[in-house]
Amino acid sequence: MVSIPRKIARLMAFALIVSTILLVGVNSGGWNFRSGSKSRVSGDRKLVFSHKSSKLPQQIVEENYKTLQDILKKPIDEPKTGNLVRPPSDPNRYDRANATMLVLVRNRELGQVVRTIKQIEAKFNQKFHYPYVFLNEEPFTERFKETIKKHVSGETYFESIDKAIWEQPKSISLQKQADAMQQLETENVGYAKLVSYHNMCRYYSVNFYNHPRLQQFRYYWRFEPGTDYYCDLDYDVFKFMEMNKKTYGFVIALYDVEQSVKTLWPKTMEFLAQHPDYLHPNGAYDFLLENLQNPHKTLTANGYSTCHFWSNFEIADMDFYRSKPYSDWVNFLDSTGGFYYERWGDAPVHSVGVSLFEDRDKIHWFRDIGYKHQPYTLCSNRPSCAGCKTADFTYKHLRDQNCLTNWWNYEMSDDQKNIY
Ligand code: GDP
Ligand code: MN
Numbered sequence: 188m189v190s191i192p193r194k195i196a197r198l199m200a201f202a203l204i205v206s207t208i209l210l211v212g213v214n215s216g217g218w219n220f221r222s223g224s225k226s227r228v229s230g231d232r233k234l235v236f237s238h239k240s241s242k243l244p245q246q247i248v249e250e251n252y253k254t255l256q257d258i259l260k261k262p263i264d265e266p267k268t269g270n271l272v273r274p275p276s277d278p279n280r281y282d283r284a285n286a287t288m289l290v291l292v293r294n295r296e297l298g299q300v301v302r303t304i305k306q307i308e309a310k311f312n313q314k315f316h317y318p319y320v321f322l323n324e325e326p327f328t329e330r331f332k333e334t335i336k337k338h339v340s341g342e343t344y345f346e347s348i349d350k351a352i353w354e355q356p357k358s359i360s361l362q363k364q365a366d367a368m369q370q371l372e373t374e375n376v377g378y379a380k381l382v383s384y385h386n387m388c389r390y391y392s393v394n395f396y397n398h399p400r401l402q403q404f405r406y407y408w409r410f411e412p413g414t415d416y417y418c419d420l421d422y423d424v425f426k427f428m429e430m431n432k433k434t435y436g437f438v439i440a441l442y443d444v445e446q447s448v449k450t451l452w453p454k455t456m457e458f459l460a461q462h463p464d465y466l467h468p469n470g471a472y473d474f475l476l477e478n479l480q481n482p483h484k485t486l487t488a489n490g491y492s493t494c495h496f497w498s499n500f501e502i503a504d505m506d507f508y509r510s511k512p513y514s515d516w517v518n519f520l521d522s523t524g525g526f527y528y529e530r531w532g533d534a535p536v537h538s539v540g541v542s543l544f545e546d547r548d549k550i551h552w553f554r555d556i557g558y559k560h561q562p563y564t565l566c567s568n569r570p571s572c573a574g575c576k577t578a579d580f581t582y583k584h585l586r587d588q589n590c591l592t593n594w595w596n597y598e599m600s601d602d603q604k605n606i607y
Pocket of ligand 1: 290383
């Protein structure tokens with residue numbers, strides 16, 4: 188049971204955030220933008236969610252799930268951009284994009300990572316031969332490296348992560364951390380007490396793109412051991428990103444565990460009050476602010492819907508993370524200790540970052556990549572997707588976790604909806 192003082196505290200925190208948002212919105216004035224690019228954005232844009240509904244959240248869940256299924260059932264194939272780059276006849280002479288496959292992985296996950304690599308190779312990389320970067324805070328074993336090399340068609344880089352960068356900063360108060368982890372555990376937040384998980388989330392949020400090996404690359408495709416890829420990809424997805432000026436690509440979008448990001452949004456508002464000019468005029472604000480489907484989440488996360496692109500698959504441009512708005516922001520986030528006093532995930536961090544500081548038209552839903560990471564699957568109705576059932580997203584009791592329809596409803600232009 189929530190005691191009264193906590194309820195009051197929560198209400199006060201919420202009021203503070205709302206007033207901060209309003210204050211910042213008014214003060215900066217610069218948050219009212221004119222966007223040249225798309226007619227659906229005109230006039231004022233503020234960090235305020237303007238959509239209303241008289242329906243109950245449960246009705247909205249059902250409606251959104253139906254929408255998701257309709258979208259996924261529509262027969263599609265490849266993006267019709269007219270500039271897809273096909274597999275080269277001679278891979279040795281192919282001018283690849285500056286890109287790499289990327290995985291953070293432990294030696295003990297060898298079997299699972301091989302399973303996923305086999306699929307990525309069969310569907311995509313045997314045609315294009317992109318290199319792989321394997322990251323680990325422990326040295327990779329010879330067995331790990333030798334086994335991997337048997338399964339990949341591109342160059343391999345096995346890299347260690349500097350422990351000083353991987354482990355939590357000395358500035359984290361151990362007592363405060365222990366208390367916070369205990370509290371999160373009582374609230375059933377997954378991995379609450381697993382320090383390595385907090386390290387992982389922080390590393391993927393703040394540090395990976397500055398790893399000495401990754402500095403030579405611009406784009407990466409992140410994958411995880413044990414995930415499944417179902418569809419043939421007969422075009423170069425990295426060149427797709429480059430030629431169509433995309434910064435971030437995703438497949439699945441979900442709500443997060445709200446207790447894990449309680450102060451991510453308030454801290455971000457604090458940061459924005461100092462740097463209002465960092466906000467992109469055509470950001471994906473509604474995706475971040477929606478409060479209709481799971482209003483309790485937006486409330487507990489103090490104004491953030493908790494919607495995020497699921498980062499266990501992502502194809503993105505690291506130059507965005509290296510840019511001043513994103514890097515200043517995550518360094519500020521890091522200084523607050525929230526990766527340890529809460530359990531901020533790299534997925535909400537990437538998503539909030541790209542939705543606030545980048546043009547939403549540079550975010551691409553890879554509708555043609557059928558993908559699964561337990562317990563969610565997303566597969567469109569595409570002839571070349573083998574082994575996955577179209578529109579079969581997840582278990583019934585988890586349908587309310589779907590957030591992709593917010594992206595579809597609030598952020599995508601008609602052109603983008605029709606690109607497949
Ligand atoms: P979940 O998907 O949120 O349940 O998290 P995972 O356990 O799948 O971890 C996310 C990614 O980070 C996976 O690629 C893991 O292999 C990797 N990972 C998680 N913790 C560690 C760690 O302590 N060390 C290393 N090297 N990799 C890790
Ligand atoms: Mn995982």
